[in-house]
Amino acid sequence: METLKKYVSVKDEDHFYHQGAAELLIFNFLLILTILTIWLFKNHRFRFLHETGGAMLYGLVMGLVIRYVTKSADVESGTVYECEKLKSGPSTLLINITNQVYEYQYKREISHHNVNGHQGNAMLQKMTFDPSIFFNILLPPIIFHAGYSLKKRHFFRNLGSILTYAFLGTAISCIVIGLIMYGFVKAMVHIGQLKQWEFHFTDCLFFGSLMSATDPVTVLAIFHELNVDTDLYTLLFGESVLNDAVAIVLTHSISIYSPKENPNAFDAAAFFQSVGNFLGIFAGSFAMGSSYAVVTALISFMHLTKFTKLCEFPMLETGLFFLLSWSAFLSAEAAGLTGIVAVLFCGVTQAHYTYNNLSPDSKMRTKQLFEFMNFLAENVIFCYMGLALFTFQNHIFNPLFIFGALVAVFVARASNIYPLSFLLNLGRKQKIPRTFQHMMMFSGLRGAIAFALAIRDTDSQPKQMMFTTALLMVFFTVWVFGGGTTPMLTWLQIRVGVDPDEDLKARAASQSAPNLDKNTTKAESAWLFRIWYGFDHKYLKPLLTHTGPPLTSTLPEWCNPVARLLTSPSAYGDQLKDDDAVYIINNDELTENCESPAHIPVPAQDSAGSIQATGKEDIQEGDLGLGGYELQLQHAAGQPQKSSLA
């Protein structure tokens, strides 16, 4: 009898588990289907559907099937039980049911009006992820990859504009959407679609901040494929990367904005506290992320030179790189900061310093690993978005609200791009043309971040309405704008097929001679940035990597003993190149020694070192599945075969 009972209990657990496997299997099949379709499309050069759009489409179909075909009612799952003895919800609950003790894990608190959603189809519930999975598992690799694969050269050339769009632009977008939505909400209350107390202005701002996170992954993929003008690509990519960080922190700050009395009235103290929160969280996350990257750089630097032979164990190196980067995320979360922002800046800093210290094998491994994780996570999220339209149980479709959001998103994007571009053009030597502005306006897609922010809290009815609306906005923008990118590029006559390196060289060559002394005319790389670059080049780079001048030449003389200790022996060989770095700063092109000497007339440069640097940069910028070729060439040519006896 006892054995029989045990047998039954094992079977029971198996049942629970096998269902989990079946659900994951559904996701796997959707992703496989997506990949196969996209292969087909890529081979025929159909560009109207990106893999994210495809994943969403298949998810949608599968959601429809699950919703209307499967029907398995779990009788007990909609009932609420009373428990008088408990004062608060413990993290683990032991319950005695017909003389068997069951352990239950705390999941979340739900509002009374959502209880109904838990009745009925158990399959739908099973297909619903825990929202925290998005923030803790799926988004970090995407964001890290964005930071790690930033094209440094072009990014720094446009840093001023990118920061303006990302910070000022996102703030403008948030406020504009908030205001417009507040107007629509007022109108809805007026015609009786909403109750007055349901929607505060802060809720509208919350919606504004989450809808301000743009995600032009579809557009950028096409840009990359067609080799669209590098400046446009960089502006858009840089903006979207930083804009995510801003939107996430903004959303967090707004959600903890808590005026003491009337939530509708403006409370100056609470407002400034929110601004303070924003700045504090942003700065803290930035510091957390970059310090982990600096630690990684130091470790890899020390091992590479002092203890030697580190590069013989690329697996250990890659493992350390991965774990330290993930720790940046976890530390920030544990400290109450924003992990996503930390991981973004960790990625940027890793690319800037650590990457140079890695062995060629590790360089490739880290890039490919994060590329792959990014690819999978992105497709899972978009696939899930498709599913969520039918499987999420508390949708509130409000046509007026959705229409309002559509209008608000457009107006907000327009009042972000056009006025800021006008202002930036006043200072930029290299103006942002009208066509680029239109293209940027058109590329304001919403994606993974907006969705993840919206699904994080779907407890109250306003939040549910926002979630539904955000989801529909993602569908609309990804399919319509994502699909329309190629026609739009043709229509706006934006040049494609640009080789980024050639572009930069040509531009540098045309400017090099006459502009040598006009180093104050350009708004980009302004004084603040100049100081940072000088500091970075003179002190940080030599300290953390093997490039740059030796510290002995940059630090004051009395620091010499320390400087000698900290400088990599290989840095002395780079001493000559210091001159041309200064030249490059003067030339206002932060190309970081990566031009080949044939194209820029540089005084006294050892060409071998420079070619090597070019190789490095090229690897850095290798992209999705197409990079790494130069690396292999370099690797094969430069390295002896060390295949055994590590």
Next chain:
Amino acid sequence: METLKKYVSVKDEDHFYHQGAAELLIFNFLLILTILTIWLFKNHRFRFLHETGGAMLYGLVMGLVIRYVTKSADVESGTVYECEKLKSGPSTLLINITNQVYEYQYKREISHHNVNGHQGNAMLQKMTFDPSIFFNILLPPIIFHAGYSLKKRHFFRNLGSILTYAFLGTAISCIVIGLIMYGFVKAMVHIGQLKQWEFHFTDCLFFGSLMSATDPVTVLAIFHELNVDTDLYTLLFGESVLNDAVAIVLTHSISIYSPKENPNAFDAAAFFQSVGNFLGIFAGSFAMGSSYAVVTALISFMHLTKFTKLCEFPMLETGLFFLLSWSAFLSAEAAGLTGIVAVLFCGVTQAHYTYNNLSPDSKMRTKQLFEFMNFLAENVIFCYMGLALFTFQNHIFNPLFIFGALVAVFVARASNIYPLSFLLNLGRKQKIPRTFQHMMMFSGLRGAIAFALAIRDTDSQPKQMMFTTALLMVFFTVWVFGGGTTPMLTWLQIRVGVDPDEDLKARAASQSAPNLDKNTTKAESAWLFRIWYGFDHKYLKPLLTHTGPPLTSTLPEWCNPVARLLTSPSAYGDQLKDDDAVYIINNDELTENCESPAHIPVPAQDSAGSIQATGKEDIQEGDLGLGGYELQLQHAAGQPQKSSLA
């Protein structure tokens, strides 16, 4: 008021979440520490501590700290609540506590006597993984990687011996351990340490089966590093890989062995049902795993040739490869089979067929990806084992039982290796020397699989005692035997520094001329294997890959239209090599065209094709962090730079 409440509820969730981040952070730090230590050790060529041993050590220290330093009592977590209204445990439980509805997720059923373990330190509970994480997340990549990185050539040369050790050996080991433990249990009952009804013979067999899973990861790492004799390496590696699969299915079959009446009496019907279960599950899992791999091979084959240009998107290719392999695991689990076994054979088949169809870039990517996942998962498991000694709350330390297990494991290993080696040597031309047998005896470490099998069910007291004992056996064997590998190799005078390729070539050269017609003298690659090899080479390889003779030449003439359709155009070029494949079979060395023509006197062979094949095999056998060099050379030389406009 409402806002304030919302604020509190958000904070609450944050609290739950931030703790999760902190726990993961602890793991991360342990792993980082492990990697840094191992780097140091590797640089100084200390071989007495492998990274897995190090991870275990750090985990142990951390567990000690958590156990005795942190103290956070969660008052409510040890109390059992009554719920009269419920008839069975639903998967999701909604509970109304002081007018707030909380959602709880079903976790597991626990026995009444274990309830006490849930009182007290909440931190300990938090650090306890869900056991299913081992089986569903950590083990699959390890096992897949083992299958994928199998050195085919050497493996097939020793297939007979490996299968004998894995199947017969594991069964012997299971029965011997079971019998010895049953003796000890009887003795314990006799002296009053155990109650009669607690421990059945099936429980002893269960323990025997889980302790039969050997995991010589530490030993193999040292073998690899020192280039120990290839035959010894292959025998041990092959045995441990297949032995895991056998042990897992065996454990499962025993756990569902349910005699109808007296559980101590022998029930023939139930026994044969268990044997049937074993065979059914094993065969089913094998079929599931290999069919997914065949599907992958077909897809990659079709795309590569027919639709062309697939290899231009290595990311999609890698993604498909990864998802289909994972699907093999999930499908097997969903169908009630053993996912781990499915994923093992999926790995072997992927390496045999799909690998040949992948683009060079994807070959490297898939290898590196699984290598990395294997590395991380292995270290996490060993780290967790260290932790579990102090953080697991239901340990039952029974010195007599532990001593019994120690004896049983040794006797069982000895009665597996020595008699079977004797029998095998009767048939083998290349005998297994005494020193190898001693080394194999010595390498019977227990590791991740034994631990995962033991932690899967720790509900009853016998199971808890088994878990504690298994854990201690892992510690003992990994530290003592793992650390003693190098001295043992020296003591047994086993040759190190062997180049596997040279070894094989030398052996082939010495046998080639005289043995050309003596093709029936060797026990290895016997008639069964010959048939399989012929079938594989003539039909499967041409159908699934680009190697081997065209189907038009191997299929009967009336199949020609179909054959022409299915054969890769590039296969016709290989037609000449068909002869030397036959030659190689005759030569009893299943080297699969991978010898360079300079070493074996082969009639009529196009040397270019053969060199290419050599390259392929070398990639296949590139190992942890050192492989891929040949690939890069080949890649750099053979491929044009296709860096843009995919």
